[in-house]
Amino acid sequence: MLLGAQSIGFKECPVIIGTGNIVGTKEGEGPLRELFDVVGEDDYFGEQTWEAAESNLQKEAVTIALRKAGKKPEELRYLFAGDLLGQNIASSFGLESFQIPLFGLYGACSTCGEALSLASAVVSAYGGYAGAVTSSHFASAERQFRTPLEYASQRPLSATWTVTGSGAYVLGPWAKEHSNAKALAKISGITTGKIVDYGVKDAMNMGAAMAPAAADLIVANFKDFKRTPKDYDLIVTGDLGEVGKKIVIDLVRERGYDIEDKHRDCGMLMYDGEDQGTGSGGSGCGCAATVLSAFFLPRLQKGILKRILFIPTGALLSPISFNEGQSVPGIAHGVVIEHIGG
Amino acid sequence: MLLGAQSIGFKECPVIIGTGNIVGTKEGEGPLRELFDVVGEDDYFGEQTWEAAESNLQKEAVTIALRKAGKKPEELRYLFAGDLLGQNIASSFGLESFQIPLFGLYGACSTCGEALSLASAVVSAYGGYAGAVTSSHFASAERQFRTPLEYASQRPLSATWTVTGSGAYVLGPWAKEHSNAKALAKISGITTGKIVDYGVKDAMNMGAAMAPAAADLIVANFKDFKRTPKDYDLIVTGDLGEVGKKIVIDLVRERGYDIEDKHRDCGMLMYDGEDQGTGSGGSGCGCAATVLSAFFLPRLQKGILKRILFIPTGALLSPISFNEGQSVPGIAHGVVIEHIGG
Secondary structure, eight states, rough: OETTTTTEOOOOOOOOEEEEEEEETTGGSTTTGGGGEOOOOOHHHHHOSSSHHHHHHHHHHHHHHHHHHHHOOOGEEEEEEEEESGGGGGHHOOOOOOOOOEEEEBBBBBBBHHHHHHHHHHHHHHOOOEEEEEOOOHHHHHHHHHGGGOOOOOOOOTTEEOOOEEEEEEEEEEHHHTOOOOOOOEEEEEEEEOOOOOOOOOOOOOHHHHHHHHHHHHHHHHHHOOOOOOGGGGGEEEHHHHHHHHHHHHHHTTTTTTOTTTTHHHHHHHHHHHTTTTTHHHHHHHHOOOOOOOIIIIHHHHHSSEEEEEEEEEEEHHHHHHHHHHOOOOOOOEEEESSSSS | OOEEETEESSSSSSSEEEEEEEOOOHTTTTGGGGGGGGOOOSEEEEEEEEHHHHHHHHHHHHHHHHHHHHGGGGGGEEEEESSSSSHHHHHHHHGGGOOEEEEBOBBTBBBBHHHHHHHHHHHHHHOEEEEEEEOOHOOOOOHHHSOOOOGOOOTTTTOOOOOOOEEEEEEEOOHHOOOOTTTOOOEEEEEEEOOBBBOOOOTOOOHHHHHHHHHHHHHHHHHHHHGGGGGGGGESSOOOHHHHHHHHHHHHHHHTTOOTTTEEEEEOOOOOOOOHHHOHHHHHHHHHHHHIIIIIIHHHTTTSOOOEEEEEEOOOOOOOHHHTTOOEEEEEEEEEEEOOOO
């Protein structure tokens, strides 16, 4: 059912019946190390190139999610997938073997929210099962967006650290799955983001570039669903990092809502910034995707969390747009995820 | 309603109530020259870079489509958009000013089919209005995928010519729009493609890389909808060109269907290959999008065509995947478009 200006509230809530995540070595040394399904022994994941390694991350995450959901690839009607690389090659080369009808997505680091939004909308409306998967890889992203690792360039503290990892989800229809013991959570609604451009031009400060989009999304969600921060246990952004966190809290406060107590950021949960030298926090399509999968979904399943607003955030830059002096617009996609029952 | 393995047949068919297209100089000298809404005076479209020019194409196409549909940007719930450039920058920088909730897509040259598929699915299920827009630009694509124009590299005859152009669509719900005099056609179903990889490694022969995906999609559509070539007036691929056309006809024939009489290819309609030196035909996200908009939709509106299967085809390569010696997998997305009434 369409709500307000940017949201859908589902009459038939899709159910997340399986999730899988896999991360790299640095993520495996961080605070969430015990929670991931797989931590790689190195960051090549058995491949010769960083890009192929990232493809393998997606393949592995989907394989784990399918196994936990008890589903075969041919039981999924659709796979919604994306990554940060030009022309989505991590997805193209990682997912071919599943032979699932594919919708390729690009929303930068917001893609996990975009994929869950569209998968939810299609499953709620048409039934059947769908998957969502996104990934990022520190080394393929540095080569794509900044400088290859071999250049050993220095990074400002405002820079975020692209997560090496992939998270995948299998969604099924409420009628068939709400009483499934494997069910992790339901998706009760989505809020879809607009491009928000505050004119930030610093590719090393993406938290500042994305925070205005996150703030807009949060306020739109409150208005569309007629909610306030009290209606959520947590409001979880994707990868704003320490710099973006302050900005989003301030921007939302200016619009009349205080989210300071409720706000968490996946990028800040991923690493111990001081010990691990990761700057402002983790980022990338794989950041929100793995932290939702490994950290938040188990808490939603157990009922420790009843309802969260999950908002992966994306910075819409490319090497070409950056070199041509363009700004870095942001976008965010919101997904309302709830404990099933009680 | 889910059909077969890969399709949805809509109970409430979304209606295309407006479309807009804009092309570059070369396209404006081709056989369809009289049919386009706008032909640029040069290929910069008032900008300083090819990428900004492509962004302007999307902005202009959406503006025309909205005007023809009699809709304001804020009346669209969603915009489904994509292009060929890394990180979809043509869309990111072309569409910000509309402030429409955005789903960024990447399906290479199949993106027009992907955008129409998802826009249809969402409009049919949830009501409201949605837009779909894709673009490509010869110069930005050559720089992205092959060599900058200034290098004056030679091209084999199998190479296609990336169309400079953008096509946009505004879709509305059947209940409100089927009797609208502006209505151009209805979308009665979609068939969603899988990645198909025959191991083609030649980025100058994308027709061969994409034809297997198109063939798979056509056969899947026939099976899911229980149809044969007789049930379609035309089967229209996006940008297979002369090389790919032969392959797709052969591959579909091997599976028991003869589509030779019914098959058309947007890329072959766009240019006069011999006079214009465009090789195998036109290609790019802007090819299928502008030819559907300028050529096929008016014929569907008038009832000259009653039902077509429209299948933009994409080659899933990137400069990095090509340089790393990867193959060029293909994907195709099918949209069934029909005359309204009679």
